Amino acid sequence: MLVIKSKAFIILILAFGIFGIINTEMGVIGILPQLAQYYDISVSTAGLLVSLFALAVAISGPFLPLLFSGMNRKKAMLLVIGIFIIGNIVSIFAPNFTVALIARIVPAFLHPVYFSLAFTAAASSVSQDQAPKAIGKVFMGVTAGMVIGIPITSFIANVSTLQLALLFFAIVNIITFLAILFFVPSMPVKEKMSYGSQVSVLKKPVLWMAIFSAIFILSGMYAAYSFFAEYLESVTGMSGGLISLMLVLFGLTGVAGNLLAGKLITNHALKTVVVFPIIFGVLYLIVYLLGSFTVPMVILIALWGVLFTFGLNISQYMITSSAPEAPDFSNGLFVAFANLGVTIGTIVGGAFISGMGTQSVMWSALLFLTLGFVAVLFFVPLARKDYKRIAN
Incomplete structure (x- = not known):
């Protein structure tokens, strides 16, 4: 298995993972009208795909990162991204809106886990005084997901199909999963706090x-x-x-x-x-x-x-x-x-x-x-x- 020790490259991978998760969260904003039409629901109802996702994040944020804090960070990140991939794929083939909603809410609970792991891993990869710079680079994934992900998803849905737009979410997360698997070294937690x-x-x-x-x-x-x-x-x-x-x-x-x-x-x-x-x-x-x-x-x-x-x-x-x-x-x-x-x-x-x-x-x-x-x-x-x- 290839493992890259370049700190800059690892931080780039962590940022790309953030992009994939934010893209999954925010990307549907650009295709809410198409989703409403596809499932024969109102746009406000389709908006639950965004609001309930955010609610799940807010609920799990203080607790789930705590539960994962003793786990090898690489394995934990792979687990989170893997669940996002499964959710993305289920969303593509969801037979009704309820299934599509569940496919988004379940991964959403793990959203804070990846963020916490990525920020902590970036900070620990450099000296303490350089940690804010490393975290700032990881934050580029947030910006990219919010500003680039929405128009890309909307463009794909407009020129092809809604399913291909949803597939875009899965592809980004699959690339992240493979990058972490092959290029990020093992990150065991040396001193686990109670x-x-x-x-x-x-x-x-x-x-x-x-x-x-x-x-x-x-x-x-x-x-x-x-x-x-x-x-x-x-x-x-x-x-x-x-x-x-x-x-x-x-x-x-x-x-x-x-x-x-x-x-x-x-x-x-x-x-x-x-x-x-x-x-x-x-x-x-x-x-x-x-x-x-x-x-x-x-x-x-x-x-x-x-x-x-x-x-x-x-x-x-x-x-x-x-x-x-x-x-x-x-x-x-x-x-x-x-x-x-x-x-x-x-x-x-x-x-x-x-x-x-x-x-x-x-x-x-x-x-x-x-x-x-x-x-x-x-x-x-x-x-x-x-x-x-x-x-x-």
């Missing part, structure tokens, strides 16, 4: 402030991003084709944001955490003021993409750095509460749009970022105190 010692990190005030900060920041990010296309169509007046290009631009600058975030968190972690919600808030305010002008919006979308992935990296850093003694558990907490932030932000953003119009969604995002900034101000002194305690 479940009780890992859960005990929940007693730390700094961890809870990190969690609240992450929830508010991610809610602020998704309150606006969830209605990205609608904002560009209703406020900016962009065509469908131009909006697709803006999604690509958002994704490309997001990749750059991952790399930049890794460097800044490595060298200036707490300063970056404090400044981030301020800069993002200023961006949202400018988007609100200049949203009807196409050229300024193109520039703002490029910056938006950079800051968006910054927020993902910062949220993960705050939670995991607050509980370094339990990396698998803390990464699971990040995935769970990140999905909670997505849910809260989307619901509140939608409520603002229903009550005050599309442009008002920026005020909902600013509200959450303000709360996030306040939470960060409480988090930072606790984090400094905790870092000193660990250093001593």
Whole structure:
């Protein structure tokens, strides 16, 4: 069996696995109308394929990574990807919507397990001070899955069949499975922590402030991003084709944001955490003021993409750095509460749009970022105190 020791290549494989899972989660967004027609259901009912997937992730996030924390990480990742492949294949041939829904929900519970394993494996493959950079590279899989996976899936369904679009999910995960099997070395857990010692990190005030900060920041990010296309169509007046290009631009600058975030968190972690919600808030305010002008919006979308992935990296850093003694558990907490932030932000953003119009969604995002900034101000002194305690 071929085993590659290149750390960069292993991190690339881990990121591709993240892409496959996010692609499975988010890719159906682009084919919900076709799925609704195929199963003869409403689009809102078809939307359960997305919302129940996210709910399963949020439920399992704090617990399943904990249960897998003592297992060889390579074997655990192969198990998770294998179950996703089975779910993908069942989805292709599902005779009814219920079977299709079950085929998505079952793998969804294991989504946080792979994320936790991938982040922990990436961090452990480099020195401790370089861990944020490695995790930032793995986060590129998130960006690719969100921004590239949706249009690719939609394109395949439009030019061929719905089944081929679903097959795309399976193919990506099969490639990941084979890459991990043949190129990733065995990753045994050298020192397994007891479940009780890992859960005990929940007693730390700094961890809870990190969690609240992450929830508010991610809610602020998704309150606006969830209605990205609608904002560009209703406020900016962009065509469908131009909006697709803006999604690509958002994704490309997001990749750059991952790399930049890794460097800044490595060298200036707490300063970056404090400044981030301020800069993002200023961006949202400018988007609100200049949203009807196409050229300024193109520039703002490029910056938006950079800051968006910054927020993902910062949220993960705050939670995991607050509980370094339990990396698998803390990464699971990040995935769970990140999905909670997505849910809260989307619901509140939608409520603002229903009550005050599309442009008002920026005020909902600013509200959450303000709360996030306040939470960060409480988090930072606790984090400094905790870092000193660990250093001593």
